[in-house]
Amino acid sequence: MPNEVPPTTRQLRSLVTADGTLELSIATVDTPTPGPGEVLVRVEAAPINPSDLGLLLAMADVRGATSSGPADDPVVTAPIPDRAMKGLAARIGEPMPVGNEGAGTVVAAGANDDAQALVGRVVGFAGGGSYSEYLVVPAFLCMALREGTPATKGASCFVNPLTALGMVETMRAEGHTALVHTAAASNLGQMLNRVCLGDGVPLVNIVRRDEQAAILREIGAEHIVDSSSLTFTDDLTEALIATGATLAFDAIGGGALAGQILSAMEAAANAKGGEYSRYGSDVHKQVYIYGGLDRGPTELTRDFGMAWGIGGWLLTPFLGTLGLDGMLRLRQRVVDELETTFASHYTDEVSLAGALDLDAMATYARQATGQKFLIRPTLA
């Protein structure tokens, strides 16, 4: 591909209006110029991750979306429920670029050595606005892929790989020795299984359907429990006794599941016997909610003693606690294992305009297991 840089670039934008409407469109803007420590990337591939949907869709009702304009330059509007508008106040009237990560070729760079070193390389990168044809990114947020690795294989090299590694790092930092993961058959969940199998970390996978269990069995997962089963509580408790897991990462958020995990961890702790304590076991049990597949309230029955915690977990602040060395160690592992441990699979490839197709939107908004979209911004 020629490395000529066009004067303008197209970029997907998400706008929330004061009257409660989401408006998605493709803006044409001047192609930005990289500063000293920055590079200009021609974005060849960018995934739609669950963590992109909050900014992209702004909790709008996608079933009520309508589209206008030409097929290659559509404008999509959809109504936003009133109860969601409170949390969106700060972005009203501001068209926002979308996309947390992607991969592509560095076609220009600023004066700094680390930026110049990337010219001509295919890089995976993190940085807002990856649903763009061309994007300026700080050089330190780029991972140069191995020679010959295409951009499509590096598009998801930040969010899911670092989240999976971050969960295991958090486990170690907080003194746990095994993990529980919900929505466990997701792309991320499969990566986490491969990381845990590689590192010898026992992992309890919680799924909601038999097909999801089958996906995980296929890749060698040892502990799989189905929350839709009548024997879920017993199955989970047994898996927790077997693994000793006292830390869970929950992608679902709403409903009873987070509390059920804490209850089963407490039952597992008490199954070891020991003296009665009116305050429950002294084993600290922790659930981190990192997603919101169920946006309803979280309900905790608190039948799990006093040694427990639940909280939000977010990748970026966690990475901030690692320091530069820790961060580089994780990134090197991602580059080394990009086509094995951290391989992503996509069911759909779309252009920028294709990402605003109403059928496509309805599909990726559902966040169904196995379905994953890749945007190819520089596709015709």
Place this chain on the structure above:
Amino acid sequence: MPNEVPPTTRQLRSLVTADGTLELSIATVDTPTPGPGEVLVRVEAAPINPSDLGLLLAMADVRGATSSGPADDPVVTAPIPDRAMKGLAARIGEPMPVGNEGAGTVVAAGANDDAQALVGRVVGFAGGGSYSEYLVVPAFLCMALREGTPATKGASCFVNPLTALGMVETMRAEGHTALVHTAAASNLGQMLNRVCLGDGVPLVNIVRRDEQAAILREIGAEHIVDSSSLTFTDDLTEALIATGATLAFDAIGGGALAGQILSAMEAAANAKGGEYSRYGSDVHKQVYIYGGLDRGPTELTRDFGMAWGIGGWLLTPFLGTLGLDGMLRLRQRVVDELETTFASHYTDEVSLAGALDLDAMATYARQATGQKFLIRPTLA
């Protein structure tokens, strides 16, 4: 009072039977002999704290209690709801001594110097089974009161004072600068107000009734919000903006309150302005549940971003994190300020048998603000 030690001692016991009945009685047992580092205390005063009720009443339905036997040696039975029995399995058939703290005169001591040094002193102590006439306690769990301080003034020198101080210590250790407290007009809540006023720590008091607000205004509390008010959310947010509090201690546990506090903290953080983030503010907001006035489920709406945590908080493990020096520093402050900051007031004084009077039980089981019982085990 003579220091002759009788050969037997009476002790309140709580028994859960396999058929789901609570049985409270007064056992007569051999008076124990202190080991080398222990002392024998004639217990002259012991409070009934909310934290004693779990062990004492075992979630039984006190309204269904019946009493038999003579007035000075009653046996009380009450039914325990089925759903509560699961958590009580480990104590079935085991008559348990009750009472977390008390005060009295050291009438005998083991050979060690620190134990011997306490002979004849009036001490406050922590240690299970304080609802006894005589009790053996490790010397290091005794605080010698100033000469002339009666046992009634030292009876509550561990649980509430160290909990109030522990909350402020936790705040500092976790990087917060102000506190929120619920059920704030309690005996503990009043102590916490005096500690915070003394230390210049801003404190937001959440109460449920006007009378409770009045109690706190009386002792100089600055920020008082009433959760039964129609303007509660706004009032709380305003107080959080004024104080910058990002840590709450919640005695209630069930219902929406813990989540409402997190939501208001998030609103207060966002009121400062700043850039929109789809993940909410980056201010960490924390609620610790340390009591269970409402035993129903905790419901979290999660409209407070991703930087949040909620968890159990328990005094004893917290004290374990302080180390010996920290612990001694806190204890010295309690002794120094026992009749000011840490003064407790009791509405009822009862004998061991009087604590099993059905009317008395109905009263203290309600945990009404302002009502506090003191057991005088060595009263006739």
